[in-house]
Amino acid sequence: MTRKIIIDTDPGQDDAVAILLALASPEEIEVLGITAVAGNVPLALTAKNARIVCELAGKPDVKVFAGCEGPIGRRLVTAEHVHGATGLNGPKLPDPVMELQPQHGVDFIIETLRAEAPGTVTLCPLGPLTNIAMAFRMAPDIVEKVQEVVLMGGAYFEVGNITPAAEFNIYVDPQAAEIVFKSGVPITVMSLDVTHKALVTKKRNDAFRALGTKVGVAVAEMTDFFERFDKEKYGSEGAPLHDPCVTAYLIRPDLFTGRHINVEIETRSELTMGMTVADWWGVSGRDPNAMFMGTIDADGFFELLTERLARL
Ligand code: BDR
Numbered sequence: 001m002t003r004k005i006i007i008d009t010d011p012g013q014d015d016a017v018a019i020l021l022a023l024a025s026p027e028e029i030e031v032l033g034i035t036a037v038a039g040n041v042p043l044a045l046t047a048k049n050a051r052i053v054c055e056l057a058g059k060p061d062v063k064v065f066a067g068c069e070g071p072i073g074r075r076l077v078t079a080e081h082v083h084g085a086t087g088l089n090g091p092k093l094p095d096p097v098m099e100l101q102p103q104h105g106v107d108f109i110i111e112t113l114r115a116e117a118p119g120t121v122t123l124c125p126l127g128p129l130t131n132i133a134m135a136f137r138m139a140p141d142i143v144e145k146v147q148e149v150v151l152m153g154g155a156y157f158e159v160g161n162i163t164p165a166a167e168f169n170i171y172v173d174p175q176a177a178e179i180v181f182k183s184g185v186p187i188t189v190m191s192l193d194v195t196h197k198a199l200v201t202k203k204r205n206d207a208f209r210a211l212g213t214k215v216g217v218a219v220a221e222m223t224d225f226f227e228r229f230d231k232e233k234y235g236s237e238g239a240p241l242h243d244p245c246v247t248a249y250l251i252r253p254d255l256f257t258g259r260h261i262n263v264e265i266e267t268r269s270e271l272t273m274g275m276t277v278a279d280w281w282g283v284s285g286r287d288p289n290a291m292f293m294g295t296i297d298a299d300g301f302f303e304l305l306t307e308r309l310a311r312l
């Protein structure tokens, strides 16, 4: 069955690959729209990058909306040190011709969930949770209409990447994350524990490049740029493809394993701000609120990715 989704994103090279994977998989995924949020780079750039990616995929009809310009109650923290000044450094891609939709991204999320049958729309946040939390706050009636939130964010065993304690997406807007994790909506979390196992090795990147297509070469060049950061920082073999874990999960959930556990968000301590306090060992007695993923079949994931990107 085709799953209807809204991708909420801050592209970002790995966001771009996640979007490409979704757009390459119309049998499993129908993209109702893409909402941009401020995160890796400011909103003007993420809204532009989302359109660059749609055009790269040859899908200029996808609706792209601009959402929130910054987190709820905090100053925006960005990640140009990872993604480059544009957020999509690496390949040379043309400026988009397709227009941004006039509607605000948050209004689009609300309107879509109200219009579609209950339990038929999945939200896929790939950046800070600002847009999703704002939609839940402005229209609490939509929460029970969401089929599932499948998001990239958080960590337990890997702890933090932007601070020693916190993963970037959750750190940028912890208040928003708290709203989403406390909302009661079914949540699946692609944490750093998973995404740091989805590494683009040289062989895997060569396979993208060897597709010989515009998309294959662009993805390889994005990864070439993106990987220098993680190689230096972690000494790893290549860049983790964080966000594509979300869209891969919609196509092949069997590639992932995790635990249904309680996850709370730290919103008060500056030291551990944005930490996902994940009760992996079930010691808190608090009710589970999220399926927290921990493992991935990385070979299966990269085979899927290469096979799907070849379709664009
Ligand atoms: C997350 O932060 C961003 O830099 C990536 O796009 C990903 O969504 C990883 O922590």
Ligand code: CA
Residues within 6 Å of the ligand: 009, 010, 011, 012, 014, 015, 040, 126, 127, 243
């Ligand atoms: Ca992202």
